[in-house]
Amino acid sequence: MxxxxxxxxxxxxxxxxxxxxxxxxxxxxxxxxxxxxxxxxxxxxxxxxxxxxxxxxxxxxxxxxxxxxxxxxxxxxxxxxxxxxxxxxxxxxxxxxxxxxxxxxxxxxxxxxxxxxxxxxxxxxxxxxxxxxxxxxxxxxxxxxxxxxxxxxxxxxxxxxxxxxxxxxxxxxxxxxxxxxxxxFLRSHKVPAGKRKTFSRGADLIGAKLRGADLRAANLRGSYLIAADLRGADLRGADLIGADFRDADIRGANLTESIFLTQAQVNAAKGDADTKLPLTVTRPPHW
Structure with a gap:
């Protein structure tokens, strides 16, 4: 890095x-x-x-x-x-x-x-x-x-x-x-332009099929990710401020370098031992 x-x-x-x-x-x-x-x-x-x-x-x-x-x-x-x-x-x-x-x-x-x-x-x-x-x-x-x-x-x-x-x-x-x-992040990781995900603030991604998606450095501010399938997704560098993670499936997802992720968002999601989290939040006991 x-x-x-x-x-x-x-x-x-x-x-x-x-x-x-x-x-x-x-x-x-x-x-x-x-x-x-x-x-x-x-x-x-x-x-x-x-x-x-x-x-x-x-x-x-x-x-x-x-x-x-x-x-x-x-x-x-x-x-x-x-x-x-x-x-x-x-x-x-x-x-x-x-x-x-x-x-x-x-x-x-x-x-x-x-x-x-x-x-x-x-x-x-x-x-x-x-x-x-x-x-x-x-x-x-x-x-x-x-x-x-x-x-x-x-x-x-x-x-x-x-x-x-x-x-x-x-x-x-x-x-x-x-x-x-x-x-x-995009410069450092040389993310190709064609792989860069763009979303409008408050994007409706309820139930979205995003398993394994490359969401590196995506702007997900205020997005509705309720019950979205984010298994194995790469969310490093993504802005997650205000994103609604209720029942979002983040098993195996990588959120290690995501920004503005809170404990409440993590608590609301469904994760597992393979979910990678920033050190500023802890793995919920109900996972």
């Missing part, structure tokens, strides 16, 4: 570790703040702000080891990017919504906003590890600092944030990162 294509080979650093969910340090916010509807992913309806019936007094899930068997597959896919412990321990300083019910409503409003900010931090941290993004590293660092600052605001200020506008600004940087990385 050329110097221009150097990727971070190390395990996640401290900044990345803080963006991984630590349920032991959270007051079960995802089990209360977020709504879900009875579906293939959830066995029952639940309104936002209503505690899940499986949430225990210690804020742990009473059926954690049986979620998939009981119809709560959606819970095994969700990832808060560390927003839960940030809101619980930092924003509210360890004040939990049961002992301080007067703060509960606001806390449940803050949590999904914090999750969006932490997701952006995850992407920005990754972008800063990518060699080809060197020309815009200064802009990425500034965006990271600004996003971190927003996560440390007081609750009243967080609920007033225009997160959509901030996401749009960061997304422009992430898009430029993607273009730089994918172009460098």
């Amino acid at each position: 050329s110097e221009d294509l150097e990727y971070s080979k190390a395990t996640p650093d401290n900044s990345r570790l803080s963006l991984q969910a630590d349920c032991e340090s959270c007051f079960g916010l995802c089990c209360v703040a977020l709504p879900f509807a009875a579906s293939a992913d959830f066995a029952a309806d639940k309104n936002a702000g209503q505690p899940c019936k499986n949430l225990q007094d210690d804020f742990r899930c009473g059926v954690h080891d049986s979620l998939r068997q009981l119809g709560y597959r959606g819970c095994t896919v969700f990832d808060c990017f560390g927003a839960g412990q940030k809101v619980s321990r930092v924003t509210y300083g360890g004040l939990d919504w049961r002992k301080a019910p007067e703060f509960a409503k606001q806390m449940f409003e803050v949590f999904p906003i914090m999750r969006q900010l932490h997701e952006l931090l995850w992407y920005l941290n990754e972008a800063l590890t990518l060699g080809p993004a060197r020309p815009i590293r200064g802009e990425l660092s500034l965006a990271l600092e600004k996003t971190e600052h927003l996560t440390n605001l007081a609750p009243d200020a967080i609920v007033k944030l225009d997160v959509a506008a901030h996401r749009a600004d960061v997304n422009q940087l992430l898009l430029r990162t993607s273009e730089l990385v994918r172009a460098a």
